[in-house]
Amino acid sequence: SDSVPEEKFSLKEVLITFQSCLTDNQEILTDSYVNGWRGLVRFMNSLGSIFSFISKDAVNKIQIMVTHQNGENGDKYETLQSMVKYELDNNLVDLQRRAEHPESGCRTLLRLHRTLRWLELFLEKLRTSTEDSKTSVMCTDAYNDSLAQYHAWIIRKAATMAFCALPGRAAFFQTMNVGSTEQVVAMLVEAIPFISKVYEITEELYKQHNLLELP
Numbered sequence: 001s002d003s004v005p006e007e008k009f010s011l012k013e014v015l016i017t018f019q020s021c022l023t024d025n026q027e028i029l030t031d032s033y034v035n036g037w038r039g040l041v042r043f044m045n046s047l048g049s050i051f052s053f054i055s056k057d058a059v060n061k062i063q064i065m066v067t068h069q070n071g072e073n074g075d076k077y078e079t080l081q082s083m084v085k086y087e088l089d090n091n092l093v094d095l096q097r098r099a100e101h102p103e104s105g106c107r108t109l110l111r112l113h114r115t116l117r118w119l120e121l122f123l124e125k126l127r128t129s130t131e132d133s134k135t136s137v138m139c140t141d142a143y144n145d146s147l148a149q150y151h152a153w154i155i156r157k158a159a160t161m162a163f164c165a166l167p168g169r170a171a172f173f174q175t176m177n178v179g180s181t182e183q184v185v186a187m188l189v190e191a192i193p194f195i196s197k198v199y200e201i202t203e204e205l206y207k208q209h210n211l212l213e214l215p
């Protein structure tokens with residue numbers, strides 16, 4: 001590994017990455033999107049090793065996207081819109097069951113997209129939380145209202161158990177490294193709309209092409 005000491009990072013920088021995903025004509029830049037996920041994984045790892053089974057899957061999906069971006073048709077992966085067009089036009093997506101293209105950009109990104117909805121819900125709960133709110137409850141509720149429906153029972157069980165190990169609200173806010181509670185809330189007020197926007201545009205794109213249930 002490299003010798004540069006890890007800088008203390010702030011979740012603000014990570015969440016702001018999702019702002020830089022959006023181009024002027026409402027397309028989403030794959031590179032910034034993937035970078036946002038890198039930052040989220042880094043944040044999650046700072047919460048403790050119990051979360052590593054979750055971040056491992058995210059890291060794996062980030063790596064699949066990077067491989068596409070660095071491949072010979074990498075230019076086709078510049079935006080989510082160009083990726084969808086390229087993969088569909090060239091029959092590079094398994095539509096019914098996983099077969100020749102188990103690692104298409106479309107199906108891989110869909111998993112991150114669904115997780116982004118969880119993040120949006122969780123951040124919104126954190127934003128409106130009070131001192132006695134429990135992070136584990138907020139996280140579990142957000143999960144049950146989004147991602148859980150796509151997960152097998154055993155994964156739901158493991159995820160829910162991991163959530164119980166989340167630090168309490170005060171410690172969680174400290175790990176975010178944004179400052180006081182007021183500063184955390186202000187940051188969330190600023191960042192959540194970008195995450196919502198990125199989510200909405202992706203959802204619409206996938207809906208238009210009938211890709212929301214990719215195996």
Ligand code: 1PZ
Binds near residue numbers: 040051111215
């Ligand atoms: C702060 C606490 C972190 C909570 C993270 C909430 C997400 C819980 C997801 C738990 C499941 C992880 C195990 C892997 C599941 C995979 O089967 C699925 C489907 O992929 P497939 O099998 O079809 O290839 N993967 C996902 O649904 C994507 C999960 C990515 C999790 C990344 C979380 C990063 C969050 C950062 C938090 C700040």
